[in-house]
Amino acid sequence: MKSRIRKIVTFLEETLSEQGQPVDPPARRAAAVAVIENPYAGVYQQDLSILVDIGEELGQLLAERAVAALGIAGQQVESYGKAAAVGEAGELEHAAAILHPKLGTPFRKVLGKGAALIPSSKKRGGLGVVLDIPLGHKDAAYVRSHFDGMEVRINDAPRAKEIMVALAVTSCGRPLPRVGGLTKDQIQGLDGLR
């Protein structure tokens, strides 16, 4: 493995009711988060290719963990997102190197498909920093019912020389969507947008 992993944390949320209304089937979201060593902590590094490769490796590993936590087949996943938090001795570009160049391909492979852009967020922070992972439909970014987010937090990460990398997947959109827009049964699935 290229990544030196200190820990992996998975989260599964299952919402059964909202404002007293039943959510049936329950809305389920899962995230898998890895805490890894930042090989470039404290130094300026022009070539970030090691982090790009780490992104590829984690794209598969974390996607498999998150889908397993959700307990459904990868193909049944409806929305996805990714995020990273860089410890204080790193820079935001380190998160970008992990998230953007190569992470998406293995992530999509685990899901079978994924025409839409994977929504993402990144930040720098200390121990216990909160990451809000944006979520969007995996085949059509404009599906309004699936615009969502999932908060993850690990109390003892990231240390100064670490990076937290998070992927999230869901079995559905928001619990009781009712603000219109494109619905999932209207997806054409050609351009990743509609």
Add this chain to the structure above:
Amino acid sequence: MVELRVRKYQTSVEEIWHEGGPTGERPLRRACALAVITNPFAGSYHADLLPFMEVLKPLGLDLARRLIAALGGDAKVVEGYGKGAIVGEAGEIEHGALWHAPGGYGMRELLGGAKAIVPSTKKLGGPGTRLDVPLTHINASYVRSHFDSMEVGIADAPRSSELLLALVMSTGPRIHARVGGLRADEIKGEDGLR
């Protein structure tokens, strides 16, 4: 009889490979299962709380089952446990105390003969409140390598009239345990302490 109303569940698993020392062959895993339920006593003083303890018993079993499933399905891997509660602001700490018996019962049922007292903690708090749930060895409270804790919490819970109930399990000692004291292989297993 007041009914049990679950708004949401959250399960999370931490898999810890190292803490700055050597990476072991097997990680330590800590898992929590959380349920957010309606607090039937929120907003007013009720002298008799005991009937609700019976109502909570199936939830104790439910969360213990979720925990063991999250740890791979075999109860034999569980070496440490703990429990906790966060009471929303319209409740009182005594409502959280209702979790003591059903939470412990649920875990003991599935672990088969765990002898040690289940360590616990509770507090009043708003959405996103974090709780450090203590963990100790399931058969002997004094096993020093297994004194641990897991931070739990949910971004949108507990609301004012809710209770957040937590069960926690671990699969072994702290990852680099080395401060002496009673070891797991020295347990006599008679009194739940040593």
